[in-house]
Amino acid sequence: QGTRDHPPAHAALRDRLLAAVVACFKRHGAAAIDTPVLELRETLTGKYGEDAKLIYELQDQGGELLALRYDLTVPFARYLAMNKITNMKRYHVAKVYRRDNPATTRGRYREFYQCDFDIAGQFDPMIPDAECLKIVHEILSDLQLGDFLIKVNDRRILNGVFAVCGIPESKFITTCSTVDKLDKMPWEEVRSEMVGEKGLSPEAADHIGEYVQLHGGLDLIERLLQDPKLSQNKLAKEGLGDMKLLFEYLTLFGITGKISFDLSLARGLDYYTGVIFEAVLLQQENDHVEEPVSVGSVAGGGRYDGLVGMFDPKGRKVPCVGVSIGIERIFSILEQRVKASGEKVRTTETQVLVATPHKHLLAVRLKLISELWDAGIKAEMLYKKDPKLLKQLQYCEDMGIPLAAIVGEQELTDGVVKLRDVATREEVRMPFYTRFQKCFQNLEITESSG
Amino acid sequence: QGTRDHPPAHAALRDRLLAAVVACFKRHGAAAIDTPVLELRETLTGKYGEDAKLIYELQDQGGELLALRYDLTVPFARYLAMNKITNMKRYHVAKVYRRDNPATTRGRYREFYQCDFDIAGQFDPMIPDAECLKIVHEILSDLQLGDFLIKVNDRRILNGVFAVCGIPESKFITTCSTVDKLDKMPWEEVRSEMVGEKGLSPEAADHIGEYVQLHGGLDLIERLLQDPKLSQNKLAKEGLGDMKLLFEYLTLFGITGKISFDLSLARGLDYYTGVIFEAVLLQQENDHVEEPVSVGSVAGGGRYDGLVGMFDPKGRKVPCVGVSIGIERIFSILEQRVKASGEKVRTTETQVLVATPHKHLLAVRLKLISELWDAGIKAEMLYKKDPKLLKQLQYCEDMGIPLAAIVGEQELTDGVVKLRDVATREEVRMPFYTRFQKCFQNLEITESSG
Numbered sequence: 052q053g054t055r056d057h058p059p060a061h062a063a064l065r066d067r068l069l070a071a072v073v074a075c076f077k078r079h080g081a082a083a084i085d086t087p088v089l090e091l092r093e094t095l096t097g098k099y100g101e102d103a104k105l106i107y108e109l110q111d112q113g114g115e116l117l118a119l120r121y122d123l124t125v126p127f128a129r130y131l132a133m134n135k136i137t138n139m140k141r142y143h144v145a146k147v148y149r150r151d152n153p154a155t156t157r158g159r160y161r162e163f164y165q166c167d168f169d170i171a172g173q174f175d176p177m178i179p180d181a182e183c184l185k186i187v188h189e190i191l192s193d194l195q196l197g198d199f200l201i202k203v204n205d206r207r208i209l210n211g212v213f214a215v216c217g218i219p220e221s222k223f224i225t226t227c228s229t230v231d232k233l234d235k236m237p238w239e240e241v242r243s244e245m246v247g248e249k250g251l252s253p254e255a256a257d258h259i260g261e262y263v264q265l266h267g268g269l270d271l272i273e274r275l276l277q278d279p280k281l282s283q284n285k286l287a288k289e290g291l292g293d294m295k296l297l298f299e300y301l302t303l304f305g306i307t308g309k310i311s312f313d314l315s316l317a318r319g320l321d322y323y324t325g326v327i328f329e330a331v332l333l334q335q336e337n338d339h340v341e342e343p344v345s346v347g348s349v350a351g352g353g354r355y356d357g358l359v360g361m362f363d364p365k366g367r368k369v370p371c372v373g374v375s376i377g378i379e380r381i382f383s384i385l386e387q388r389v390k391a392s393g394e395k396v397r398t399t400e401t402q403v404l405v406a407t408p409h410k411h412l413l414a415v416r417l418k419l420i421s422e423l424w425d426a427g428i429k430a431e432m433l434y435k436k437d438p439k440l441l442k443q444l445q446y447c448e449d450m451g452i453p454l455a456a457i458v459g460e461q462e463l464t465d466g467v468v469k470l471r472d473v474a475t476r477e478e479v480r481m482p483f484y485t486r487f488q489k490c491f492q493n494l495e496i497t498e499s500s501g
Numbered sequence: 502q503g504t505r506d507h508p509p510a511h512a513a514l515r516d517r518l519l520a521a522v523v524a525c526f527k528r529h530g531a532a533a534i535d536t537p538v539l540e541l542r543e544t545l546t547g548k549y550g551e552d553a554k555l556i557y558e559l560q561d562q563g564g565e566l567l568a569l570r571y572d573l574t575v576p577f578a579r580y581l582a583m584n585k586i587t588n589m590k591r592y593h594v595a596k597v598y599r600r601d602n603p604a605t606t607r608g609r610y611r612e613f614y615q616c617d618f619d620i621a622g623q624f625d626p627m628i629p630d631a632e633c634l635k636i637v638h639e640i641l642s643d644l645q646l647g648d649f650l651i652k653v654n655d656r657r658i659l660n661g662v663f664a665v666c667g668i669p670e671s672k673f674i675t676t677c678s679t680v681d682k683l684d685k686m687p688w689e690e691v692r693s694e695m696v697g698e699k700g701l702s703p704e705a706a707d708h709i710g711e712y713v714q715l716h717g718g719l720d721l722i723e724r725l726l727q728d729p730k731l732s733q734n735k736l737a738k739e740g741l742g743d744m745k746l747l748f749e750y751l752t753l754f755g756i757t758g759k760i761s762f763d764l765s766l767a768r769g770l771d772y773y774t775g776v777i778f779e780a781v782l783l784q785q786e787n788d789h790v791e792e793p794v795s796v797g798s799v800a801g802g803g804r805y806d807g808l809v810g811m812f813d814p815k816g817r818k819v820p821c822v823g824v825s826i827g828i829e830r831i832f833s834i835l836e837q838r839v840k841a842s843g844e845k846v847r848t849t850e851t852q853v854l855v856a857t858p859h860k861h862l863l864a865v866r867l868k869l870i871s872e873l874w875d876a877g878i879k880a881e882m883l884y885k886k887d888p889k890l891l892k893q894l895q896y897c898e899d900m901g902i903p904l905a906a907i908v909g910e911q912e913l914t915d916g917v918v919k920l921r922d923v924a925t926r927e928e929v930r931m932p933f934y935t936r937f938q939k940c941f942q943n944l945e946i947t948e949s950s951g
Contacts, residue, residue: 054539056580059532059591066533078874080881080900082509082848083516087612088538088569088596089504089557107539109569110558112600119538119559130506140849141509146538150562162537174884181867182884189874303867398532399590417631417753424528424639431530434624434632450530 054162059398064389065164065382068194069144072166072376075190076142079182081168084141086126088148092116094362098125100321105149119148123167124322124358124373131171132362137369138172160379169373171359177293180326180354181300183374187330187350188306190376196349196384198333201309202266204316205294206323206353208275209263211287212314215280216258218251224321225249230263231317234331234347238264266313269298290325297326318353326372327353332384349377397451403470404452405432406443408459413437415458419468419483423456430456447473504612509848514839515614515832518644519594522616522826525640526592529632531618534591536576538598542566544812548575550771555599569598573617574772574808574823581621582812587819588622610829619823621809627743630776630804631750633824637780637800638756640826646799646834648783652716652763655744656773656803658725659713661737662764665730666708668701674771675699680713681767684781684797688714716763719748740775747776768803775804776822782834799827847901853920854902855882856893858909863887865908869918869933873906880906897923 057065095106095118107119120126123143131139144166151161168186170179184201191199209230213223229244238260245256262281265271272295281287294312301307318327330350352374359369389396405420407413416432423430431452433443440457447455457469457478467480507515545556545568557569570576573593581589594616601611618636620629634651641649659680663673679694688710695706712731715721722745731737744762751757768777780800802824809819839846855870857863866882873880881902883893890907897905907919907928917930 054537056537056584057535058584059534062533062535065535077850078877078879080849080851080879083512084509085507085512085515087504087506089598089612108560108562110560112558114600134506134508148539150564162539170884172884175886178863178867178884178886185871185874300867303864304871399530400527401530413628414753417628417750421635421754424635427528429528429530434620434622434628436625436628 054160060396061386063396063398064385065378068378068382068385069164069166071193072190072378073142073144075186075193076166076168078189079140079168079186081140081142084127084130084143085145086120086123086130086143088120088146089117090120090126090129092118094129095121095125098322098358098361102149105151107148107150121149122147123165123375124169124355127167127169127171127373128355128358128371129362131359131369131371132367136171140168140170142166142168163379166376166378167373168376169371171369171371173370177296177300177326180293180372181297181304183352183372184297184301184310184328185304185306187328187352187374187376188304188309191330191349194381194385196332196381199309199330199349200311200333201328201330201350202311202313202316203294203297203326203328204313205290205326207286207290207325208294208314209317211281211284211290212259212262214284214286216255216262218255218259222249222251226251226259227317228319230259230315231319233263233315233317263315266311266315268307268310268312269295271312272298293326318351322355322358323353324356325354327351328374347380349380351375351377395451399431399450399452400429401431401450401452402429403431403454403456404443404447405430406438406440406455406457408440408457410437412458415463419456419458444471444473504610510846511836513846513848514835515828518828518832518835519614519616521643522640522828523592523594525636525643526616526618528639529590529618529636531590531592534577534580534593535595536570536573536580536593538569538596539567540570540576540579542568544579545571545575548772548808548811552599555601557598557600571599572597573615573825574619574805577617577619577621577823578805578808578821579812581809581819581821582817586621590618590620592616592618613829616826616828617823618826619821621819621821623820627746627750627776630822631747631754633802633822634747634751634760634778635754635756637778637802637824637826638754638759641780641799644831644835646782646831649759649780649799650783651760651778651780651800652766653744653747653760653776653778654763654766655740655776657736657740657775658744658764659767661731661734661740662709662712664736665734666705666712668705668709672699672701676701676709677767678769680709680765681769683713683765683767713765716761716765718757718760718762719745721762722748743776768801772805772808773803774806777801777803778824797830799830801825801827845901849881849900849902850879851881851900851902852879853881853904853906854893854897855880856888856890856905856907858890858907860887862908865913869906869908894921894923 089109092108096103099121106121109117123145127143144164146162147165148162170182187201209227210223213226218226226245226249229241229249233241242256242260245251246253272291275281276291298307301310316327316329318329328351329348331348354372356368356370359371360366403423405416405423407416413436420430420432433446444455453473455471455473457471462469466482468483469478470481471478542558546553549571556571559567573595577591577593594614596612597615598612620632637651659677660673663676668676676695676699679691679699683691692706692710695701696703722741725731726741748757751760766777766779768779778801779798781798804822806818806820809821810816853873855866855873857866863886870880870882883896894905903923905921905923907921912919916932918933919928920931921928
């Protein structure tokens with residue numbers, strides 16, 4: 052439950068999707084790494100806050116205490132620290148595991164793919180951060196998912212806001228997780244959670260509300276840099292300065308049209324320390340799908356400068372920024388779209404079916420298909436001694452195989468193969484090359500013994 | 502322990518290797534499926550005989566009792582039965598898990614890849630079986646691993662041999678597993694295990710010895726078909742008849758030169774019912790590697806007509822034949838070879854580094870690289886505001902990036918990019934297209950604010 056087999060049509064669509072994402076990661080010069088599905092339990096403890104209860108643990112059968120990885124970020128940080136790597140651009144596409152309540156219609160499973168791209172290293176500010184946003188932009192554009200928006204914020208700006216609103220530092224993280232709900236609840240509800248559950252004063256909550264409902268672009272950044280209170284806060288000033296720089300780089304990339312500086316964006320995870328971002332699709336093409344799917348965010352990420360240090364015995368920090376593409380959610384959208392369009396996803400890549408029109412020609416088919424395979428051509432034949440031609444052509448139609456290479460007595464005599472376009476039924480006779488023809492001269496002997 | 506991270510050089514080599522294997526599987530018209538890493542414990546019990554103790558079990562945290570998959574064959578059989586599929590050609594490349602004593606020098610790990618190709622369905626005899634052998638032949642040839650031999654046998658022939666040697670049917674499986682050791686021990690030791698541990702009579706053991714030390718080709722098959730005792734055994738006769746047919750098909754495929762009908766081949770697993778095979782490398786190119794690696798078999802498989810029925814409530818059988826490529830062993834050979842040759846495995850595919858020869862040109866680099874990415878070119882730049890040209894060229898050499906696109910003041914004025922071949926140091930000046938040039942005219946403004 053919450054895991055699933057991927058039948059060929061799934062797997063083929065998923066392969067195409069993953070290929071597009073990986074192509075983008077490679078275009079940006081990332082190297083692949085692979086880490087084990089099994090991690091030591093202690094590596095995962097204390098990294099996911101409340102979500103720790105969702106970690107799958109392995110039975111103690113002697114040896115180390117193990118768990119299934121929960122994401123790809125913590126293993127990456129563990130990998131960097133273990134190998135004392137201070138500088139790396141990597142991608143990782145792999146499955147992660149969560150003992151969650153699966154919401155399969157929204158593309159949430161207990162076993163699912165993550166596609167992560169991360170840049171580790173001490174660099175000049177906002178250059179790698181800008182590249183992560185460019186990557187999100189490229190992937191969502193490439194996949195033609197419709198209109199999208201990338202919300203950007205900075206944990207330092209949020210913390211600055213909390214500080215100038217008089218929130219004690221001990222309540223920053225819990226206030227942050229309440230702000231994070233603004234994409235699912237109206238402000239009134241978020242406000243009452245702040246005052247009720249989190250114990251903020253109504254005035255502080257209202258004050259926060261004035262800030263976190265703001266969103267815009269460079270103009271908003273400039274305005275907040277002039278804000279009499281916020282401009283006095285060191286963290287906020289730093290964050291806003293970097294945000295301005297980020298927008299300049301994004302302008303050079305030509306992608307600010309899809310970027311929104313949004314103070315309500317908080318992101319759930321504790322480990323973010325700077326820029327955070329999240330991409331949402333702006334509308335489903337509802338006229339094309341039967342049931343509209345609410346998919347939420349399709350990509351997210353941010354800067355986490357402290358995580359690697361948690362795994363280093365001396366606490367040495369390696370600044371990191373990364374992005375995770377929500378491939379499962381994107382997959383459910385594409386799947387719905389394919390279903391609605393009635394398009395048939397080809398599950399194989401076979402180019403030609405080797406066929407014979409009458410009996411006693413199995414040897415001819417075996418010989419011909421072997422030549423085709425050796426020439427790198429994707430070819431199939433039916434595993435029957437004497438299949439009917441109709442059955443063979445039917446198989447082509449069922450599997451979407453575009454061509455049939457037909458050889459009968461007449462073709463053997465003439466030294467040709469009849470190449471048939473399955474869709475149009477057009478046929479051309481093509482001579483097959485000498486070596487092949489020569490082989491057929493000796494076929495009688497082999498055939499008679501078959 | 503026994504699991505490992507795959508750093509970029511590993512991951513890149515592995516990707517190439519897997520790509521070659523998958524290309525072959527696709528060439529033969531297979532569709533991909535994907536099954537969960539987690540299976541119900543009950544699915545795996547009773548399938549692996551003594552090896553069941555090597556299964557990783559998950560802790561009971563409420564919900565179903567789960568285990569990590571041990572191979573890809575049992576999940577495939579479970580998948581076919583669950584979905585009532587009677588006909589399918591699929592490949593699956595994924596990791597499996599075994600609580601084994603890792604022998605990492607021989608390429609044995611607790612987490613490792615399997616690459617399986619299987620044909621399920623009721624077909625005319627030996628046609629799919631021959632294709633599996635063709636696939637092994639193609640892959641081992643493509644990978645240029647040196648000389649190899651594919652040993653072939655049939656469980657029915659082995660059982661026939663046991664029967665005519667007077668072994669009771671109850672001892673077939675245990676005798677089979679002793680015969681299986683002939684590739685690691687001399688006959689004398691195998692014989693004494695038969696007589697000592699397995700309780701066979703010395704005469705019966707000697708009699709078996711006469712058969713299982715035989716190997717050859719069509720001639721041997723013909724001889725055994727004439728064998729006065731064996732030809733009287735129904736199972737052996739069936740097996741030998743099919744073996745003859747198989748050799749005819751393999752002759753048409755032109756691969757009998759690397760095939761040996763070898764009566765000592767037994768294969769460990771219980772579920773095989775017909776043809777079995779195993780590929781071994783005949784020699785390591787020892788002059789090229791520092792330490793010769795003993796790698797054992799690099800591919801194996803066979804026919805298992807009963808496994809799917811074990812998962813079907815009504816016991817309906819789906820005949821299957823499949824092959825598994827020993828990718829980890831092949832990987833250790835390739836890795837040793839790369840290490841010995843001193844060849845540097847590129848971990849990224851970056852085609853060009855965007856570089857600037859002096860200060861205040863970050864905006865130019867960001868603009869140019871963005872254009873390149875959008876044009877689908879794999880490009881990188883250093884994440885520094887003002888990197889030295891030497892550092893940038895050094896990065897190209899370290900990472901094996903073949904080209905540097907250099908833009909300085911002079912190039913900006915002339916509207917060109919200087920394209921430098923990193924290895925030869927040759928440079929050509931190339932005009933960049935109008936849209937790009939236009940962008941640069943406005944760069945002063947942006948640059949000054951950066």
